[in-house]
Amino acid sequence: MTSLSRTWLGLAAGATLLALAGTASAQQKEIVIGDQCDRTGPTQIVGTTLCPAMQDYYKLVNFQGGLDGWKIRGDEIDNQYKVPQGIEAYERQKQMGVVMMTLYGTPQTVALNERLEQDHMPTTSPGFGISAAADGTRYPYLFPIAATxxxxxxxxxxxxxxxxxxxxxxxxxxxxxxxxxxxxxxxxxxxxxxxxxxxxxxxxxxxxxxxxxxxxxxxxxxxxxxxxxxxxxxxxxxxxxxxxxxxxxxxxxxxxxxxxxxxxxxxxxxxxxxxxxxxxxxxFAGAGDNYPVRQAIKAMYKKEGQNPPDTMKNTVIYNRGVFQAAIQIEAIKNALKISGGKKPTGEQVKAGLEQIHNFTLGGLVPPLQITAADHEGGGWVRIFQVHGGKFVPATxxxxxxxxxxxxxxxxxx
Amino acid sequence: MFYREAGAFKTNYAADMALYPLPITRWAVVATAVLFIVIAPMFFGEYVVSLLNLILIAVVGALGLNILVGYSGQISIGHGAFMSVGAYTAAHLVVALHLPFWVTIPAGGIMAALVGLVVGIPSLRVKGIYLCISTLAAQLIIEWTINHVQWISGGVQASIQIPRPSVFGVALVHERQIYLFLLAFAIIAIVATQNLVRSRIGRAFIAIRDQDIAAEIIGINIFRYKLYAFAISSFYAGVAGALESYYLGIANYEQFQIDVSIDYLAMVIIGGLGSVLGSVFGAVFVTLLPVVTRIVLDSAGRVFFSYSDLLSLVPNLRLVMFGGLIIFFLVVEPDGLNRLWGNIRNYFRMWPFSY
The missing domain is CATH 3.40.50.2300 (Response regulator)
Known part of the structure; x- marks a missing residue:
C-alpha cells in the first residue's frame, strides 16, 4: 500500500467517524420546520439577518415552553440562491419529515411550486415567488403571506x-x-x-x-x-x-x-x-425596535448571559424573519388544535395557516386574514419614513x- | 487479476470496431447498467433518487460542454444560455401544440444547436480567452432576449409551466418514474458521445484542438468542424435544459444564468477535459460536493458548536471546502478525476503482481 492510498483511507475513516458522532444526538418530541436560506449567495445581505431571526424566534418559543409539549426545530439549508440546491434542500427536508417549509428565492419558489402540491407540503414564500400565488384555489399549498x-x-x-x-x-x-x-x-x-x-x-x-x-x-x-x-x-x-x-x-x-x-x-x-x-x-413587517417580541428575545438572551445578537440592529430584515417564523408557529399552533395534539399533517398545517387572523404580535405583523382563497392575507403594507436617524411610521x-x-x-x- | 487484456481475439472487423472490445469491459458496463436501471430505483430512497436525477441532467449538459471544451478546445461560458433556449423551445411546443416529449426534447436540442451555430461563428477568428468572452456575450444576449421578448418568455414572469412527460399514457410524477426517464436520456447521451468522439468528426475535433493549423493542412475544414462542435454541444445543452424543465414542471430563464455556465465549466475541468467518463465524474462531483460537505459538516459540527452558530458557519465553511477540494483534486491530478480513476485502475490491473 502506497502512502497516498493510506492517506485516502485515513481521510475516509475520519469523515465517517465524525458523521457517526453527530447523528447520535438525543431525540425528543419535536416538530421540525424546513427553511431554506441564502447566507453565502448573491442575496446574503438579506439572508444573514433574516435566517438567524427565524432561529431566534424558534428559540424564544422553546424558551417559553414550546407548543403543547412539542419543541420546535427549524432545519435550515443554505441554497446559495441556486435552483438545483433548492431542490436538493426541499427533498432532504421532505425526507426529514418537516411539517411545513419556507422557501427562499423566486426562481426556487417557481421551480418547486409543482412539488408542493404533489407532496401536500404547506409552504410560505414571503416576498418571493409570483404574485398570482395569492390565489389559494389555484396554488393550494403556496402561501405568499406577505404583500405581493x-x-x-x-x-x-x-x-x-x-x-x-x-x-x-x-x-x-x-x-x-x-x-x-x-x-x-x-x-x-x-x-x-x-x-x-x-x-x-x-x-x-x-x-x-x-x-x-x-x-x-x-x-x-x-x-x-x-x-x-x-x-x-x-x-x-x-x-x-x-x-x-x-x-x-x-x-x-x-x-x-x-x-x-x-x-x-x-x-x-x-x-x-x-x-x-x-x-x-x-x-410588510413592522420596522424598528419598539415591539414586545423583540424585547422578549433580548430578555431571553440576557437570561442566558449573552448579549443580543448584532443582527437585531438591522430591524427591517430581522423583523421580517420574526414575522415569517411567527406565522409558521401560529399555523402549527392552529394545526395542533385540529390534530388534537398529535404531530400535524400537511393538510392540517395548511388548514392552520388558513385560520390565521387577529394575529398581530404587538404590531409587528400586519392584520393578516389568510383564508382558503386568499393566501396573501389581504396584501397589507405600511410606510415607514426615514426621519431623524430612524424609521418613523408614516401610515x-x-x-x-x-x-x-x-x-x-x-x-x- | 481480473482485468485481462490477453486472450481476446478479434476475428472480424465488427469486433474490432466494437465500442467495448474486451469481454471484461462489456461485463462491467452491463453490471453498471443493471445497477442503475434495476437496483438503484429499487433500493434507494426518494431523496437519493432526486439527487441522482439532478446528476443525470448535469451529465447530459456536461457531456455537451466537454465535446466543445474538452474535445474541440473551444472554451465556452454560454452553456447555461443554450440550456434555456432548449427549455423554452420545449415548453412552447408542449403548451401551444401539446406535442409529446419525444418531439419536444429533440426540438429543444435542435433550436439550441441553431443558436449555437450562430454563436460559434466568431470561433473561426477568435481563440482561447477571447472566444470565451464572445460566448459570455452570447449568455448575456440570450438572457436579455428572453427577459424582454414576451412571445419567448411567455409573459412578465418569464416562466412557462409545462405538464410532466407521459410515457404510454402514464404521467411521470414520482421521482423514481422520472429517474428512469432521465436515465434513458443520459444513457443515450453517453453512448452517443462515446461513438461520436471515435468517429471521423470526433477525430477532426481532436485534431483541431491539438493544433488547428496542422489540422487545416491535413485537409480538415476548420470552420465547418468548429461550427459542428458548437452545434453538437449546444444540442446537448438544449436537451439538458428541456429535461430540467420537464423535471421541474417549469421553464424559467433565471435557472440558467451565468453561474450555471460556470458550474458546468467546473464539471468538465474537474472531471477531465476530453473524456466521456470524466464528464460523468465531474457532474457527480459538482452536484454532490456541496451536499456531502454540508452533511459531514452538519453532523460533525454538532459535537463542537450550538445549532445556531453552526447555521452561520456551515454555509461559509462549505464554500471554503468546496474551493479547497477542487484545488486539492486538481493538484493531486491536474488531468481531472478521470485520470485519478485511470491511475486507480492501472494500479489494480496487475494486482497483486504489480511491481
Missing part, C-alpha cells in the same frame, strides 16, 4: 395619491425598476391604475447589477420631472438611487421604495441616515385598490 409585488404597487400608488393631495389627475409618476421578472411584475398594476387615476407613468429600467444609475437619474430629474418616484430595486441599487436623487436635488419625501429597497443596509450604503432623510420605505397598516389587484390575480395565466 402587485399589492405593493397598489399601496405605493395610494401613498403617492395621499401625499400629492388626494388626486393623481395629470400628475407624473416615475417607476424605477430592476430589469428582471420580479422588477417588471408590478407594471401591469401600475398600468391599470394609470387609467383609473389619470396619472402619467414612465418606466425606467435598471439593468443588473444596478450599481450605475447616472443616466436614469438624469432622465428622471432633468427630463421627466415626476411628481413621485416609485422604486422597485434590489441589492446595491436602492442605495445608488437614494444617493443619486439626493445629489440631483430631488425631494426624497416624494420617493417610495418597495420592500426590497427598504432596509437599514440600503440607508447605510447610501451614505447614512442624513443622506436618506425623508425617503419612504414600504414594509398605519393599509391596503389599496383591492379590486384591481384581485382582478389581476384572477385573470393571471
Amino acid at each position: 409585488y402587485w399589492s405593493q404597487a397598489a399601496g405605493a400608488v395610494k401613498f403617492a395619491k395621499d401625499k400629492l393631495g388626494g388626486s393623481l389627475k395629470g400628475k407624473k409618476i416615475a417607476y424605477v425598476y430592476y430589469d428582471n421578472p420580479a422588477g417588471k411584475e408590478p407594471i401591469v398594476i401600475l398600468d391599470a391604475l394609470q387609467k383609473i387615476e389619470g396619472f402619467q407613468m414612465r418606466t425606467f429600467a435598471v439593468p443588473p447589477p444596478g450599481v450605475e444609475l447616472g443616466a436614469q437619474i438624469l432622465d428622471i430629474t432633468q427630463r421627466f420631472h415626476p411628481d413621485f418616484v416609485i422604486a422597485h430595486l434590489f441589492g446595491r441599487s436602492p442605495s445608488v438611487l437614494i444617493k443619486g436623487l439626493r445629489g440631483a436635488g430631488y425631494p426624497l419625501s416624494h420617493v417610495v421604495g418597495l420592500v426590497w429597497a427598504s432596509a437599514e443596509a440600503d440607508i447605510a450604503a447610501a451614505g447614512g441616515w442624513g443622506v436618506a432623510e425623508g425617503y419612504n420605505t414600504m414594509q 398605519g397598516w393599509y391596503r389599496a385598490y383591492r379590486d384591481v389587484v384581485e382582478h389581476a390575480v384572477k385573470t393571471a395565466e
